[in-house]
Amino acid sequence: MAHKHGHGRERIQFANTEDKQEFSKYPTKAGRRSLSRSISQSSTDSYSSAASYTDSSDDETSPRDKAQVNTHGSSDFCVKNIKQAEFGRREIEIAEQDMSALISLRKRAQGEKPLAGAKIVGCTHITAQTAVLIETLVALGAQCRWTACNIYSTQNEVAAALAETGVSVFAWKGESEDDFWWCIDRCVNTEGWQANMILDDGGDLTHWVYKKYPSVFKKVRGIVEESVTGVHRLYQLSKAGKLCVPAMNVNDSVTKQKFDNLYCCRESILDGLKRTTDIMFGGKQVVVCGYGEVGKGCCTALKALGAIVCITEIDPICALQACMDGFRVVKLSEVIRQMDVVITCTGNKNVVTREQLDRMKNGCIVCNMGHSNTEIDVASLRSPELTWERVRSQVDHIIWPDGKRVVLLAEGRLLNLSCSTVPTFVLSITATTQALALIELFNAPEGRYKQDVYLLPKKMDEYVASLHLPNFDAHLTELSDEQAKYMGLNKNGPFKPNYYRY
Numbered sequence: 001m002a003h004k005h006g007h008g009r010e011r012i013q014f015a016n017t018e019d020k021q022e023f024s025k026y027p028t029k030a031g032r033r034s035l036s037r038s039i040s041q042s043s044t045d046s047y048s049s050a051a052s053y054t055d056s057s058d059d060e061t062s063p064r065d066k067a068q069v070n071t072h073g074s075s076d077f078c079v080k081n082i083k084q085a086e087f088g089r090r091e092i093e094i095a096e097q098d099m100s101a102l103i104s105l106r107k108r109a110q111g112e113k114p115l116a117g118a119k120i121v122g123c124t125h126i127t128a129q130t131a132v133l134i135e136t137l138v139a140l141g142a143q144c145r146w147t148a149c150n151i152y153s154t155q156n157e158v159a160a161a162l163a164e165t166g167v168s169v170f171a172w173k174g175e176s177e178d179d180f181w182w183c184i185d186r187c188v189n190t191e192g193w194q195a196n197m198i199l200d201d202g203g204d205l206t207h208w209v210y211k212k213y214p215s216v217f218k219k220v221r222g223i224v225e226e227s228v229t230g231v232h233r234l235y236q237l238s239k240a241g242k243l244c245v246p247a248m249n250v251n252d253s254v255t256k257q258k259f260d261n262l263y264c265c266r267e268s269i270l271d272g273l274k275r276t277t278d279i280m281f282g283g284k285q286v287v288v289c290g291y292g293e294v295g296k297g298c299c300t301a302l303k304a305l306g307a308i309v310c311i312t313e314i315d316p317i318c319a320l321q322a323c324m325d326g327f328r329v330v331k332l333s334e335v336i337r338q339m340d341v342v343i344t345c346t347g348n349k350n351v352v353t354r355e356q357l358d359r360m361k362n363g364c365i366v367c368n369m370g371h372s373n374t375e376i377d378v379a380s381l382r383s384p385e386l387t388w389e390r391v392r393s394q395v396d397h398i399i400w401p402d403g404k405r406v407v408l409l410a411e412g413r414l415l416n417l418s419c420s421t422v423p424t425f426v427l428s429i430t431a432t433t434q435a436l437a438l439i440e441l442f443n444a445p446e447g448r449y450k451q452d453v454y455l456l457p458k459k460m461d462e463y464v465a466s467l468h469l470p471n472f473d474a475h476l477t478e479l480s481d482e483q484a485k486y487m488g489l490n491k492n493g494p495f496k497p498n499y500y501r502y
Contacts, residue, residue, distance in 0.1 A: 070163055083160070088155065088158040092131045101464070102132050105140075110140070114442070115438065115439060119145075122145070126171045131158050134162060135165070137435060146168070151175040153173075170183035184208045185208070196219045210242075223245060226251055247453045255468075259429045261293035264297070269301055269302070279365065282307070285308050287311065288309060288311045311327050311330070339361070345368070347371050347375075352375065365409065366406060366412075368409075369414065369416065432464045432467055
């Protein structure tokens with residue numbers, strides 16, 4: 001259901017809470033929960049984006065109670081409304097414009113069908129961008145059954161478009177926890193169809209198969225996992241000796257790391273802050289906690305707009321990098337009183353404590369760009385003497401007894417997912433990496449991969465990057481035979497040793 005244009009800019013800007021939806025780039029770690037938690041925090045976090053026709057209030061019947069059939073007579077799917085397929089198709093076509101790497105992968109590999117015989121069960125966000133990935137896998141010969149890894153992030157119209165083309169999709173926006181597991185179950189457990197590859201985001205699908213259908217792993221050739229949380233869960237399984245198939249960690253491949261963490265955050269930090277607070281950055285005092293890839297991206301952008309940036313860091317190497325980039329390295333407690341904006345991106349917990357929140361000045365903006373929503377001690381703010389005031393979607397004012405206000409964004413969850421969108425180009429990098437990892441694991445000769453967690457081979461990483469170069473009309477120089485011999489390299493790569501840090 002499209003929003004009428006008559007609502008004007010207001011409607012888009014502060015889309016109401018039903019309209020939250022976004023592709024999760026970083027699942028949120030549910031800090032204190034164990035591996036066997038029933039549902040990962042990332043699956044229940046709420047995401048927002050203005051660009052969606054998806055409105056969950058248009059029909060209250062649960063999709064589970066509706067009998068729907070696509071135009072080919074198949075009913076092996078469960079989406080909100082199959083009639084929205086045409087809308088969804090348009091969204092997917094728009095996403096394809098910016099995901100030319102996947103389209104050229106289709107063209108290059110369509111003849112040889114490297115995924116012929118692959119039966120992939122997938123659990124990711126279901127958005128126009130992931131639809132381009134799913135349709136690429138199908139074009140390369142795979143059969144796919146798909147479900148959502150987050151109960152809010154599904155674009156209903158995109159799910160409908162996929163179901164229309166014959167992909168068995170089980171997902172809609174605003175699922176309950178029970179629906180979430182039901183959808184995963186319907187994907188895995190079906191008559192006469194047995195998955196032999198798993199694509200997961202957050203580890204919930206892998207967790208479910210381990211718990212409910214361990215026999216599936218006899219057929220599975222490999223798991224591809226794209227999130228920090230999911231990779232962490234895989235390493236834990238591997239440590240305990242319980243991982244019974246090879247797994248590919250695409251989260252830590254070079255291109256994905258750089259794009260997701262450095263380049264994407266460099267743009268989305270400003271986007272998220274502007275959309276929620278309309279702040280002017282020139283001359284503002286900002287402290288960024290953590291100077292890893294995300295911190296570096298945030299600082300570059302803020303500095304360019306004239307903000308006065310200082311950083312906090314526990315690691316002397318990162319701290320020295322910050323000093324050489326022209327940032328003061330401080331302790332948070334030393335500067336907290338002067339700061340206009342506090343941004344956390346450490347991946348740690350309790351980085352901003354209640355005591356520091358108490359000392360902030362009136363109007364200070366606090367937000368998180370790190371993986372987990374544990375960085376800011378939000379729980380300590382839910383105390384009787386403080387008043388919470390919801391100002392607009394994802395923006396809370398917390399008011400102290402003396403009238404001081406602190407502006408908290410997205411309740412301490414990942415700012416760029418909750419309050420802005422992730423550019424399609426960044427998602428293209430991730431999706432291409434996932435597709436190549438699936439091809440690699442599915443076609444690997446017996447014994448190349450043991451029951452362990454692997455990184456994507458560097459040759460594949462370079463291939464992902466090369467598929468994205470035409471977008472910029474970039475021309476690579478080729479080594480001469482003499483040069484290649486001198487460097488001890490193959491002319492076609494890999495060009496760097498495994499220990500090289502980019």
